[in-house]
Amino acid sequence: MNVMQPINRIRGGVHENERHESGHKHVTGTAEYIDDIPEPAGTLHAYLGLSQRAHAQILSIDFDAVKSAPGVIGVLTADDIPGENDVSPAHKHDDPVFATGKVEFHGQPIFAVIAETRDAARRAAAKVKIEYQDLPHVTDVLEAAAANYPLVIDPLKLERGDIAAGFAKAKNILEGEMRIGGQDHFYLEGQISFAIPGEDDEITLYSSTQHPSETQHMVGQVLGVASNAVTINVRRMGGAFGGKETQANLFAAVAALAAKKYRCAVKIRPDRDDDMSATGKRHDFHVGYKVGYDDDGRIEAVDATFSARCGFSADLSGPVTDRALFHADNCYFYPHVRLRSRPLKTNTVSNTAFRGFGGPQGMVGGERMIEDVAYALGKDPLEIRKLNFYGGEGRNLTPYHQTVEDNIIGRIIEELETSCDYAARREAVLAFNRKSSIIKRGIALTPVKFGISFTKTEYNQAGALVHVYADGSIHLNHGGTEMGQGLYTKVAQVVADEFQVDLDRIKVTATTTGKVPNTSATAASSGSDLNGMAAANAAQQIKARLVTFAAERWNVSEADVAFEPNTVRVGAERIAFSEFIKIAYGSRIQLSAAGFYKTPKIHWNRAEGRGRPFFYYAYGASCSEVSVDTLTGEYQVDRVDVLHDAGKSLNPILDIGQVEGAFVQGMGWLTTEELWWDGKGRLRTHAPSTYKIPLASDRPRIFNVKLAEWSVNREETIRRSKAVGEPPFMLPISVLEAISMAAASVAEYRISPRIDAPATPERVLLGIERMRRAARNG
């Protein structure tokens, strides 16, 4: 036995600023995305044919020109589906792979062309002749309500206290409404699936999916085979943001259908415009609200309805609209409250998950109410915020009856207010606006509280598979998917930390349903919480066996066996990790384990609107200052300060990247990203030429992002960290509100400008004009 000196610490353990595990491959172009995988000889390509009507009966389809186009092998329609023509994740049977009889939105897939090249398939698909009979269509959420369109799923109501008594008691009542636009994910890598047929009923797919298990299930359902015949692999996605939680399923199903039918490998990848037309987005909302409050601005009662443009099917609209309600309170205690969702059907693409999952829309609505109260009382909105924060006797119960136990928003706000010099800068902004007639400034400081856990309780479970090979190298696999967020890096850090080995000893392999079954979507910010725990559990199982083995072999107590940096200490002696593993293998110790985790404490009764849907909350706050040109509505984000709570971060530098990225993405949602449908129900902003996500030059001119380093998750999460994917997405609500303040300045801050989102230069200028008219009319 070699005796070694202890090394202080391993390289790449938890809480370290470790690089993204694929960074060097990203920069060299060697990170393999699905379209980069070398195709087997004879690979065919599928291309979707999309509806050119928003709502119509299909009277006839003529495929002659399609089939006779060069390179075409065949056409797939619903008739070619051996299983079910449905990929509804809500199991509502309302999400056909291919429309039959009727189309319900412009861009709905009707058929697929299979050809020798993608170009041939795409060109052929455009040659179809479809005879439609138009039906009345509705794209807008309020028009849908007016037209008595149905709800795509049961709505939710959250109620607490006595709403009538609350309003009766309130000295002041205001009512308002707001429209909040949707958002396209604009993942840089579009949807893609690549299917390779196997023996019997087997099929293997490479799919850019956040939810391999569901993709597996859906492919099985469409092919009419059991899940054990379908394997889904995904090494990485080129961005997802929720857009590949359910939306990847249809593409996988089509590739699988074609692969089975033609007994060839088949790849499907839509053009960006078709991707944006045919796949779901963030839900647009209309919020109608009524707030009762006292003269100080303390809220007494809130009654609000959140209506969402869900599109033609349910998809995830149920949980998305639920989460909007769960976040309409943000950090504020509403003594009497009633929140209702209206998940409305529309003749648009079925909206889906997107970072925040309805939470951002709920929170924007809640913050608009605060803003309205502040302008009504002539106060700084931050003052109203602080007055209404959760905290104090009897003021910790959410509208869904979960008690807020881990509230740190007070400290976050206090620290940020000081570090960004909020009070003095607000005074300076007010002074500037008194002098400057055309350029106006605004400043706002807004909080975030975001609930962590899937509200569908069964999703809060995860698996991992860890092998320690006889040479001491470690193979890690888990159910989470890598979409850029650094999940593979973080979970590997956890495993390195468990075994106390350097990170480079661990290889994370592509997520596959063949290794870890029944996984949940990598979504709801839960990736490292769930998979980190499952991987730790797997490592701990192996370690426990190794401890028992070592104690017996070297005749020491189990307490005397310890995993120290790159060594195992047995009694007073230290053995190099690989040497130790070699001995263990020789002694026939099982060096592989399947880990498992389920989130404790959570429960949710949707029918009653009660429970503890969230294991914990993540917090944050941001202060934004903007300049607005009141002649054009153009604006610039001059400065942003962020303080964000990632608990005891697993990897602070990756978490900073999540916060910075989420901020800019959220800012895009609230400013320049506009979905625009024409009178025929066609989405006309369906490519980067027309749909404008932020550029480098849009990021705040000063951008200070910090993590609350003192924060430690009070719940037993993986190394006391907190989820970080979604919560910072809502930080840029301060940008919207700062723009609002600049607009309000033209009417002496007496009126809440109520600029809808996204606050494009047009909406800002028209808002300013409203303010000017209101000021003139006294």
Add this chain to the structure above:
Amino acid sequence: MTVQIRSSIRFLLNHRQVELSAVSAVQTLLDFLRLDRNLRGTKEGCAEGDCGACTVLVGRLLDGRLKYESVNACIRFVGSLDGCHIVTVDSLAVPGGPLHPVQQAMVDTHASQCGFCTPGFVMSLYGLWMENPKPSVAEIEKALQGNLCRCTGYAAILRAAEAVSVIGDLDRDPLVAERAKIVEKLEALKDGKRVEIGEGSERFLLPASVDDLAEIYEAEPKARIVAGSTDVGLWVTKFMRDIAPVVHLSHLDELRRIAVDEAGITFGAGVSYTESFPLIAKHFPQLIELWNRIGGQQVRNMGTIGGNIANGSPIGDTPPALIALGASVVLRKGKISRSVPLESFFIEYGKQDRQPGEFVEAVRIPFLNENALYAVYKITKRLDEDISAVCGAFRLTFDENGEISDAVIAYGGMAGTPKRADNAEAALIGADWTEATVEAAMAALGKDYTPLTDWRASADYRLLVAQNLLRRFYLETQGDEPVRLDRKQAV
């Protein structure tokens, strides 16, 4: 004229020379790299030149000087690359060897998340580094206007860009150190021949000279002339249009020349926005912002002023600005050239004053009178790399009494063509430059235009902002108070 014909194109691809004789007119560089050459480091994000995931560098010779520029491989036709050096991300680092300084900087600063846009950013930053080893933040942002990242929020990428020069030594970069050798290889590819390849829908030509171009186009007036392909590229990638026969002109040095005389500047039709920028900035500082906001860097490297005019778009960036300057276009058919004022070149939506077989050979911009006031404002949803909702250009000249003697106002985005505001101009001419005059002219704009509502802006906003831009123009000539956003450099 006897022209020798070659039936292949030749270029350098990374470290190798490539000769292609079987290549279609509509073959894009991106598909060629990914599908034909299996170089899959370069990604497709949008196939319309807006996201930059497909960015590669193209080295082009002009008068013996070799310059590498970022371009969008997705909308660049392979046929246009005769005599060029194409550099892709795949070639920057030897497998297992050290990373290129740009790559190392990106890794060190955690500037990639999903990684799909990353190769494009690497190439854009590489192009910037070669031209400008220590760029300011504003210069970095300008170089990255054509690169979208959805994950990082760009902060880390900016940190990477600033770190490149700390990590690397530009003189040791292969494209710098071996420049002379590469120039020699590229010079050797020039043989002065016309290139003609393919039949029917695949056919394209590279004229041997401008005279040859004139001859070809006169003989085949239905041919499609392609300069930067920043618009025509989309006809292929988005609309799957048949554009053959294609006649490229980006390889013609004669069309890339710029002549300055006492009265103005003449830009050859093949001069790119990037190539024109130094002289534009020198003589027309009022155009700096507009020029910097045309497309992204890749589009400015490819796109030409001539193309921007020839395609006749009502929302092209340069026409309103150039109309207000009194620019003219030189049109050529066969051996005959004629000059027409730019404003009358645009007849109506989709129709220009261009005869069959006639092409835009040059654009002539006269210098401003000393006492003229001139400004151009572009209004977009997003600051950079966005198409105008409205673009307003204003030029006023004054007589000795201070009265407005001439007024030229042109707007883009307000009508089916870039169009002058006759009523507003009339309200200004002969009047004093006062607020009352301006308000009268603003009101008159309502008679000049009936704009449309679309996804870029509503009719109401377009008219309101068009009017307010005139007010901005006035206010900018008065007093010191800032009347437009001070585009601050980020820190």
